[in-house]
Amino acid sequence: MKTWEYAESIESSAIVNIEKKYGIFLDGEFQTANSKKFLKTISPSTEEVLSSITVGNKNDIDSAVDSAKNGLKIWSKLTGTERAKYLFKLARLIQERSREFAVLESLDGGKPIKESRDFDLPQVAANFFYFAGWADKLDISWNTKGLKPYGIVGQIIPWNFPLLMLSWKVAPALATGNVVILKPAESTPLTALLFAELCQEVGLPAGVFNLVTGDGTTGAALVQHPDISKIAFTGSTAVGKYIQNETAGRDIGLTLELGGKAANIVYNDAAIDQAVEGVVNGIFFNQGHVCCAGSRLVLQEDIHDEFVSKLEKRMQSLRVGNPLDKNTDIGAINSKEQLDKISSLVNEGVSEGGTIFQTECELPANGFWFRPTLFTNAQPSYKIAREEIFGPVLTTLTFRTPEEAIDIANNTEYGLSAGIWTEKGSKILWTADRLQAGVIWANTFNKFDPSSPFGGYKESGFGREGGRHGLLSYLKVQS
Numbered sequence: 001m002k003t004w005e006y007a008e009s010i011e012s013s014a015i016v017n018i019e020k021k022y023g024i025f026l027d028g029e030f031q032t033a034n035s036k037k038f039l040k041t042i043s044p045s046t047e048e049v050l051s052s053i054t055v056g057n058k059n060d061i062d063s064a065v066d067s068a069k070n071g072l073k074i075w076s077k078l079t080g081t082e083r084a085k086y087l088f089k090l091a092r093l094i095q096e097r098s099r100e101f102a103v104l105e106s107l108d109g110g111k112p113i114k115e116s117r118d119f120d121l122p123q124v125a126a127n128f129f130y131f132a133g134w135a136d137k138l139d140i141s142w143n144t145k146g147l148k149p150y151g152i153v154g155q156i157i158p159w160n161f162p163l164l165m166l167s168w169k170v171a172p173a174l175a176t177g178n179v180v181i182l183k184p185a186e187s188t189p190l191t192a193l194l195f196a197e198l199c200q201e202v203g204l205p206a207g208v209f210n211l212v213t214g215d216g217t218t219g220a221a222l223v224q225h226p227d228i229s230k231i232a233f234t235g236s237t238a239v240g241k242y243i244q245n246e247t248a249g250r251d252i253g254l255t256l257e258l259g260g261k262a263a264n265i266v267y268n269d270a271a272i273d274q275a276v277e278g279v280v281n282g283i284f285f286n287q288g289h290v291c292c293a294g295s296r297l298v299l300q301e302d303i304h305d306e307f308v309s310k311l312e313k314r315m316q317s318l319r320v321g322n323p324l325d326k327n328t329d330i331g332a333i334n335s336k337e338q339l340d341k342i343s344s345l346v347n348e349g350v351s352e353g354g355t356i357f358q359t360e361c362e363l364p365a366n367g368f369w370f371r372p373t374l375f376t377n378a379q380p381s382y383k384i385a386r387e388e389i390f391g392p393v394l395t396t397l398t399f400r401t402p403e404e405a406i407d408i409a410n411n412t413e414y415g416l417s418a419g420i421w422t423e424k425g426s427k428i429l430w431t432a433d434r435l436q437a438g439v440i441w442a443n444t445f446n447k448f449d450p451s452s453p454f455g456g457y458k459e460s461g462f463g464r465e466g467g468r469h470g471l472l473s474y475l476k477v478q479s
C-alpha cells in the first residue's frame with residue numbers, strides 16, 4: 001500500500017526576534033566587544049544569513065574574567081536558597097518562552113522542530129529545575145563543608161544540542177556557587193544569546209553568567225586564561241585532547257565529554273519491531289549529530305536478513321526536510337563542513353567494500369542534507385565502523401555468540417554509550433557488565449534524565465554531567 005502524503009505543517013518563525021548583530025554579554029549586559037571581527041550564523045536548511053556574531057578575542061576573554069570576578073564576589077555570598085531562587089526563575093522562564101527557544105534552535109541548528117520542541121526544551125527546563133532543587137541541599141545531603149566551588153568556570157559547548165548543553169553545564173555550575181564564562185559553538189550561538197537575555201530578566205547578579213561568542217580561537221583563549229579554575233568541554237576528541245594538553249600542569253578542574261561510536265547490540269531473541277524502532281531512534285535522532293548515537297548496529301547473524309529488511313522499510317518512511325515542518329523526522333546537517341565530512345566518510349565506506357542503502361527521499365534544493373544511510377557487509381576495520389561520523393549513517397556488524405558481541409562492541413577507542421536488545425533480563429545484565437561504556441540502555445535508546453549521570457570511558461572523556469555526580473564535578477575538595 002502506498003503511504004499517504006503529508007500536508008506541510010510549518011511552525012511560524014514570527015515568534016523569534018533575531019538581531020542583525022550581537023555583542024558579548026558581560027557585567028550583566030550586552031556590550032560591544034574589543035574584537036571587531038564578526039562571523040555569520042546561517043540557517044543550515046536554507047543557507048540564509050540569520051545574524052552576525054562577535055568573534056571574541058583574548059582581550060574579550062580578559063574582560064569576561066574581570067566580569068566573572070565581580071560576579072563571584074556577589075554569588076559567593078549568597079546562600080544556596082538564594083541561588084536556587086534564580087535557577088527556579090530561569091527554569092520557569094525557559095518553560096514560558098520554550099516555543100521561541102525551540103524555533104530559534106531549529107532555525108540556527110537545523111534540527112526538526114518536533115525534537116527541539118518535545119525533547120530539547122523540556123530537557124533544558126528539567127535540568128534547571130533539577131539543579132535548582134539541589135542548590136540549598138548540598139550541605140545537608142553530603143556535608144559539603146570540605147567541598148568548595150571552583151570559582152570561575154570556562155564552559156565550551158558544541159552545536160548539536162546548543163541550549164541543552166548550556167543547561168547541562170550552566171545549571172550545576174551556578175547551583176554549586178561557581179560563576180560561568182560560556183563559549184557556544186560558532187554555528188549555533190543564538191539560543192545562548194537569548195538565554196543571556198533571560199539572565200537579565202531574572203535579575204541574575206552581574207558577572208555570574210558571561211557569554212563570549214566566537215570560534216576555536218575564542219575557546220582556546222578561554223582555556224589558556226590563568227584565572228579560570230575549571231574547564232568543562234563537550235565536543236570532538238581532537239579538541240578535548242588539545243585542552244587536556246593545554247591545561248596539564250595547572251591546578252585546574254577538567255571534565256571532557258567527547259565523541260562516541262556506540263554499539264547497539266540486537267540479540268536474536270529481541271522483539272524485532274521494537275528493536276528496529278530503537279535502532280532508528282538511536283542513529284537518526286538529531287540527524288545522527290549525537291555523541292551517544294547508536295552508530296554501530298551489532299546484529300546477531302541469524303536475524304540479519306529479516307532485521308535489515310524491516311529496517312530499510314522503516315528508514316524509507318523517514319521524512320527529511322524543512323526543520324520547521326512538524327512532520328519532519330530528519331532536518332538539515334548542521335554545516336557545510338559537517339556535510340563534507342559525512343560525505344567523505346560514506347564514500348570511503350563504499351570504496352572499502354561496504355554495501356550501501358540510502359532512502360529515496362527528495363532533498364531540498366538549498367541547504368545541507370544527507371539521506372538516511374545504512375551500511376551492511378562492513379568489517380570492523382572499516383573507517384565507517386571505527387570513526388565518529390556524526391551524521392545519519394548506520395554501520396552494521398554481525399556476531400554469532402554473546403562473547404563475540406562484547407568483543408565487537410568494545411573494539412573501539414570510544415566508550416560513551418551502548419544499547420542492548422533482548423527479552424532476557426539475565427542477558428541484559430551479563431552484557432551490560434562486560435561493556436565498556438558510560439551509559440547503557442536496555443530495550444530503549446537515547447533516554448535522558450537530569451538525575452542520571454552521563455559521561456564516557458576511554459577517548460570519550462572523563463567526568464560526569466547530570467545527577468549528583470554532575471554536581472560533584474563543580475566542587476573541589478579543600479582541607
Ligand code: NDP
Pocket residue numbers: 156157158159160183184185186187214215216217218219220221223234235236237239240242257258259260290291338341388389390
Ligand atoms: P569541536 O570540538 O571543534 O567544537 C566544539 C566546541 O569547541 C565549539 O564551541 C568550538 O568552537 C570549540 N573549539 C574549537 N577549537 C577549539 C580550541 N582549540 N580550543 C577551545 N575550544 C575550541 O567540534 P566541531 O564542531 O569542529 O566538530 C568536529 C567533529 O567533532 C564532528 O564531526 C563530530 O565528530 C565531533 N563532535 C562531537 C561532539 C560531541 O558531543 N561528542 C559535538 C560536536 C562535534 P567553534 O564552534 O567555534 O569551532
